[in-house]
Amino acid sequence: MDPDELIALDREHVWHPYAPMPATQRPLVVSSASGVRLRLADGGELVDGMSSWWAAIHGYAHPALDAAVREQVGRMSHVMFGGLTHEPAVRLARTLVDITPGPLRHVFFCDSGSVSVEVAIKMCLQYHRSLGRPAKRRMLTWRGGYHGDTFHPMSVTDPDGGMHSLWRGVLPEQLFVPMPPVEYDPAYVAELDETLRRHRDEVAGIIVEPVVQGAGGMRFHSPRYLNALRELADEHDVLLVFDEIATGFGRTGALFAADHAGVTPDVMCIGKALTGGYLSMGATLCVPRVAQGISRGETPVLAHGPTFMGNPLAAAVANASIELLLSGDWAGTVTGIEAGLIHGLAPARGRAGVLDVRVLGAIGVVQLDHDVDMAAATKAAVEHGVWLRPFRDLVYTMPPYITADDDLERICAAVLAAAEVA
Numbered sequence: 001m002d003p004d005e006l007i008a009l010d011r012e013h014v015w016h017p018y019a020p021m022p023a024t025q026r027p028l029v030v031s032s033a034s035g036v037r038l039r040l041a042d043g044g045e046l047v048d049g050m051s052s053w054w055a056a057i058h059g060y061a062h063p064a065l066d067a068a069v070r071e072q073v074g075r076m077s078h079v080m081f082g083g084l085t086h087e088p089a090v091r092l093a094r095t096l097v098d099i100t101p102g103p104l105r106h107v108f109f110c111d112s113g114s115v116s117v118e119v120a121i122k123m124c125l126q127y128h129r130s131l132g133r134p135a136k137r138r139m140l141t142w143r144g145g146y147h148g149d150t151f152h153p154m155s156v157t158d159p160d161g162g163m164h165s166l167w168r169g170v171l172p173e174q175l176f177v178p179m180p181p182v183e184y185d186p187a188y189v190a191e192l193d194e195t196l197r198r199h200r201d202e203v204a205g206i207i208v209e210p211v212v213q214g215a216g217g218m219r220f221h222s223p224r225y226l227n228a229l230r231e232l233a234d235e236h237d238v239l240l241v242f243d244e245i246a247t248g249f250g251r252t253g254a255l256f257a258a259d260h261a262g263v264t265p266d267v268m269c270i271g272k273a274l275t276g277g278y279l280s281m282g283a284t285l286c287v288p289r290v291a292q293g294i295s296r297g298e299t300p301v302l303a304h305g306p307t308f309m310g311n312p313l314a315a316a317v318a319n320a321s322i323e324l325l326l327s328g329d330w331a332g333t334v335t336g337i338e339a340g341l342i343h344g345l346a347p348a349r350g351r352a353g354v355l356d357v358r359v360l361g362a363i364g365v366v367q368l369d370h371d372v373d374m375a376a377a378t379k380a381a382v383e384h385g386v387w388l389r390p391f392r393d394l395v396y397t398m399p400p401y402i403t404a405d406d407d408l409e410r411i412c413a414a415v416l417a418a419a420e421v422a
């Protein structure tokens with residue numbers, strides 16, 4: 001299709017994320033991608049600084065992942081999961097149990113990150129219901145979070161960032177405490193404790209993004225908060241949920257962010273990089289106590305079952321992606337990217353308009369003291385041959401792990417340029 005015709009049809013018919021209809025911004029047309037490069041229909045090429053929203057950790061068209069998909073397509077692309085099972089899903093479940101914190105032993109597969117959060121919240125509520133405590137039906141979280149775009153995930157997303165005012169009367173009203181300070185602060189933990197004490201009869205679970213709050217503002221906090229949350233959850237008889245959809249699979253320098261603190265949540269959500277960015281899949285893991293609690297209820301089943309649950313194609317490529325990750329020195333690679341980002345983004349520090357520069361693992365962030373001019377910032381990055389998607393007051397990157405040093409330098413230069421004009 002001619003690119004101009006494609007753009008015209010796109011504008012006429014297709015919604016894009018968080019966009020009006022018709023769109024006000026012209027998207028770039030990508031015709032193919034390999035390695036860290038997106039090939040554009042107009043012949044240009046961009047180094048991807050976004051890993052397609054945290055997902056494409058091994059880059060694009062990776063031979064091992066392509067082969068896994070091809071091999072699985074030849075057997076079966078999908079079969080229903082009710083009453084049937086198959087090796088790709090069972091193998092994946094076993095691997096996930098092995099690589100996540102020890103006590104997580106049961107896996108619920110679903111189609112996306114948001115749905116895995118829905119399932120996690122359903123697990124918390126159903127667990128308490130099954131034990132005869134239906135009043136425990138609210139979730140507690142800290143501000144600044146992001147947990148997805150369907151309704152329950154939105155209800156635990158930051159009230160301002162998640163546009164709760166638009167949804168007043170629709171969203172379940174959850175309990176919010178302030179955003180966690182960067183450094184560990186016992187006074188903050190005391191406040192958490194106090195809030196839980198006051199609401200323990202109605203709180204079913206605590207849900208947070210561990211160590212890195214992603215789409216809610218790219219903020220980092222001390223892993224010691226995870227230890228504190230674990231203690232408070234036990235003390236107040238609430239379940240602890242870690243949303244590792246963005247942080248999982250090495251991104252923060254630990255395989256899972258929970259590993260920074262050696263803490264096991266009762267429930268864990270994963271997604272995004274699970275399939276190496278090839279197909280949409282999420283999973284919710286839980287400890288036996290949660291599964292056993294739910295099984296003891298009047299309705300002893302976890303009442304959820306997506307049509308594409310356990311999709312064999314997605315499971316096969318997830319197996320290949322995790323195998324690839326673990327067979328290499330992912331920790332050394334992420335540490336190398338971290339060093340490159342620290343070095344490459346340092347010049348932004350102290351510049352006019354720059355509030356903060358921060359790096360953790362393969363995540364690099366330049367925070368401005370004003371909202372970015374997205375069109376200008378994107379254009380500046382593209383002129384440097386790099387794809388970035390700044391938002392709010394942030395110009396940031398989380399490159400694929402296969403990014404070579406010279407491409408990483410180019411990404412950093414593009415972040416600086418984008419932050420300059422934003």
Ligand SMILES: *Cc1c(COP(=O)(O)O)cnc(C)c1O
Nearest residue numbers: 112113114146147148214245246
């Ligand atoms: C992206 C994200 C989600 C939502 O995942 P989708 O696959 O987009 O539904 C939930 N939680 C976190 C932390 C995320 O980064």
